[in-house]
Each structure stands twice: as C-alpha cells, then as structure tokens.
Amino acid sequence: MSLPERYAFIAEWYDQNAAIIRSYQLLFYASDNTVEMYDIKNRRIFLKRSKIDNVRFEDLYIGGTINVHSRQLNLVEYADEFTKKQLSSKKEKTLAMIKPDAVSKFGAIIDMIYGGGFLIANAKMIQITRKDAEEFYQEHVQRPFFDKLVRFMASGSIVVMELMGNSAVTEWRKLLGPTDSSKARSEAPSSVRAKFGTDQTMNACHGSDATETGQRETNFFFGPEKKWKNTAKLSGSTCCVIKPSAILEGKAGKIMMAIVEAGFEVSALQMFHLEKANAEEFFEVYKGVVNEYSEMVQELCSGPCFALEITGKGERTAEDFREFVGPADPEIARNLRPKTLRAIFGRDKIKNAVHCTDLPEDCPLEVAYFFQILAD
Numbered sequence: 605m606s607l608p609e610r611y612a613f614i615a616e617w618y619d620q621n622a623a624i625i626r627s628y629q630l631l632f633y634a635s636d637n638t639v640e641m642y643d644i645k646n647r648r649i650f651l652k653r654s655k656i657d658n659v660r661f662e663d664l665y666i667g668g669t670i671n672v673h674s675r676q677l678n679l680v681e682y683a684d685e686f687t688k689k690q691l692s693s694k695k696e697k698t699l700a701m702i703k704p705d706a707v708s709k710f711g712a713i714i715d716m717i718y719g720g721g722f723l724i725a726n727a728k729m730i731q732i733t734r735k736d737a738e739e740f741y742q743e744h745v746q747r748p749f750f751d752k753l754v755r756f757m758a759s760g761s762i763v764v765m766e767l768m769g770n771s772a773v774t775e776w777r778k779l780l781g782p783t784d785s786s787k788a789r790s791e792a793p794s795s796v797r798a799k800f801g802t803d804q805t806m807n808a809c810h811g812s813d814a815t816e817t818g819q820r821e822t823n824f825f826f827g828p829e830k831k832w833k834n835t836a837k838l839s840g841s842t843c844c845v846i847k848p849s850a851i852l853e854g855k856a857g858k859i860m861m862a863i864v865e866a867g868f869e870v871s872a873l874q875m876f877h878l879e880k881a882n883a884e885e886f887f888e889v890y891k892g893v894v895n896e897y898s899e900m901v902q903e904l905c906s907g908p909c910f911a912l913e914i915t916g917k918g919e920r921t922a923e924d925f926r927e928f929v930g931p932a933d934p935e936i937a938r939n940l941r942p943k944t945l946r947a948i949f950g951r952d953k954i955k956n957a958v959h960c961t962d963l964p965e966d967c968p969l970e971v972a973y974f975f976q977i978l979a980d
C-alpha cells in the first residue's frame with residue numbers, strides 16, 4: 605500500500621537554556637521519510653526538508669516523542685484534518701500488562717510484542733498493592749474470582765506497557781489468546797497465554813478490551829495522577845541500558861531473554877526517552893576519555909531506551925555482567941568473545957546493543973540515575 609504524501613503535527617521542545625517550550629509544525633513526508641519543521645512563533649522554517657535517521661512513520665503518534673538533531677520533541681497535536689483523519693483511528697493505544705506469573709518471561713513476551721508489529725511507547729516494572737489491583741479491576745468486583753484475582757495481582761512484580769499500533773486493542777488481544785490458559789493452549793497454541801499462562805486467573809498478560817478502556821488503563825499507569833513504586837533494589841546490582849538502535853532493530857526482547865538465560869535477574873525495568881542533557885550527564889565519565897563520546901550521547905538520546913537493574917549473582921553481579929556484555933567494539937567481541945551480548949547483538953562501536961556499568965563502584969550511581977533520579 606503506498607502511503608499518502610504528507611502528515612502534519614504540532615511538536616513541542618523544552619528549551620532548557622531559555623526555560624521555555626518552543627512549538628513547531630512538523631511535517632513528515634512518507635514517500636521518502638523526510639522531515640520538515642517550522643518554528644510557529646517566529647513563522648520561520650526551522651529545519652529544511654531532510655532525512656532524519658531515527659524518525660519513522662511508526663513513531664509518529666500523539667503523545668509520542670521523537671528525536672531530531674538531539675532535540676527531544678513531543679508530538680502534542682495533529683496539525684491538519686488530513687493527518688487527524690488518517691491516523692487517529694489507526695494509531696491506537698492499548699495497555700499490556702505482564703502479570704506476576706509471567707514476569708520471569710518478560711523478555712520472550714516483549715519479543716512477541718515487537719514481532720507482532722507493535723511499538724512499545726512506555727514500559728515499567730512495578731509492584732502494585734491489593735488496593736491498586738481492586739481499583740484497576742473494579743468492574744469485576746461482583747465476580748466470584750475477584751478476591752483471588754486481586755490477591756494474585758499484588759503478589760509480585762508486574763510489567764505495564766503502553767502499546768501503539770493499528771487496531772492495537774484487537775491485535776494485542778488476538779496475540780494474547782483466550783482468557784483461560786488451557787483453552788488458549790488448545791485453541792490458539794502460539795498465543796501469549798498458551799505459551800506462558802498457568803490457568804484461568806494466572807494467565808500471563810492483560811490487554812485492554814476497547815479503545816476507551818485502552819485510553820483509561822494507559823492513563824491509570826502512565827498518567828500524572830498516580831505515582832508507582834518501581835522494583836529497583838538500588839544495591840548489590842548493576843545497570844544495563846538497551847540502546848535505542850537495538851530497540852529499533854527489534855532486538856530488545858531477545859537481549860532481555862539472553863540476560864535471563866545467562867542466570868542474571870532483572871529486578872527493575874523502565875523505558876526512558878532521554879534528553880540530550882541526560883545522556884551527557886549519564887556518560888559524563890567518558891567525556892575526554894573516549895573518542896566516541898559525542899556519538900555515544902547522540903545514540904543514547906536518539907530514541908527510547910530500556911534501563912534494567914541487573915542482580916542475581918550476589919557480590920559478583922557487576923563483574924560477571926560486565927564479562928557477559930563483552931568488549932565495547934562488537935567486531936572485537938565477535939572475534940574474541942563470540943558468546944557475549946555485544947558479539948551477538950551489536951552492530952558497531954556506537955550501536956553496540958547495550959551499555960553496562962564499567963566499574964563496580966559506579967553501579968549504585970548508575971542504577972540510581974535511572975531508577976531514582978529519572979524514574980517518575
């Protein structure tokens with residue numbers, strides 16, 4: 605199907621130096637994936653029509669963020685009727701939740717989500733209370749399984765995700781399969797619940813059941829009203845960041861699976877859309893030390909990244925994980941340490957799949973940077 609020519613959005617950028625929000629009209633030409641921008645206030649062209657590597661048609665939706673020349677732009681509105689008409693029904697939002705029984709399989713589930721063509725716009729691992737679960741599942745309060753359900757939902761960590769895509773609500777429910785995991789195994793054997801569900805209550809994942817529910821439920825977990833406690837331990841752990849290019853290449857779920865298969869535990873997880881200033885601050889120790897510092901910063905803020913807190917090997921966690929990640933240059937890794945993460949998933953020195961904390965003494969700082977300072 606050939607896509608219509610031009611989509612228009614209002615994009616906002618928070619200019620930290622001037623401490624003001626600047627607004628732009630952003631045009632995306634689908635025929636050649638080029639972007640053009642106008643500064644609305646000054647009525648001037650801001651960016652001549654050009655190709656921006658990491659901006660794809662899939663990333664353009666209201667509430668989404670894109671990175672144009674190290675500026676993180678928030679897409680806040682459609683800028684014309686054509687774009688609104690074309691995209692509002694297509695770019696649907698839904699809540700996906702990995703329930704406590706399947707949290708250990710989060711990598712495989714995230715891999716199925718990317719494989720299913722969804723975009724993950726937001727994600728975090730949290731622990732909810734029984735009261736939160738009662739509020740979330742209030743429509744089921746009269747059902748006989750209510751007590752069992754809310755007890756189960758508060759029994760361990762969960763991962764909540766905002767999925768975007770064409771008919772995301774229906775498509776995600778299709779991928780989930782029937783509510784009862786046994787029925788899923790007989791009727792939809794390749795579904796998420798068939799593969800990872802246990803029974804009728806412990807059925808691996810949740811999905812919103814209608815467009816309005818998708819809006820309400822994503823707002824419940826990602827809106828401004830509630831604060832959620834992440835699951836980071838903040839000690840005895842190390843930090844891993846799955847870089848934007850690896851996510852773009854669809855490798856995030858596979859990287860997570862490999863980490864767990866190697867015997868590590870992921871005790872916290874969150875998706876971040878880093879501003880350039882944050883990426884610079886996070887990589888500060890490499891400034892003036894590593895030649896590729898600017899490119900590393902550029903890569904880290906070029907799109908969403910996943911921050912993971914890694915535990916599971918006691919006092920050896922930091923060193924063992926560093927070993928498992930392998931040399932910074934994937935080419936060298938492929939020659940010397942072919943089983944390491946970077947050898948398998950890295951592309952080049954900058955797009956080397958993951959960052960991990962180098963020195964054990966920096967682990968608490970790096971973990972805290974994501975899970976205390978940046979986390980909401």
Ligand SMILES: Nc1ncnc2c1ncn2[C@@H]1O[C@H](COP(=O)(O)OP(=O)(O)OP(=O)(O)O)[C@@H](O)[C@H]1O
Nearest residue numbers: 744749753782783804805806807809810811812813
């Ligand atoms: N008959 C039942 N016995 C036990 N638990 C049930 C039963 N029916 C539903 N549940 C639990 O309550 C949840 C919500 O039920 P609902 O009918 O909304 O199912 P669903 O829409 O397939 O699942 P979800 O809303 O979690 O995506 C189910 O996912 C399951 O965990």
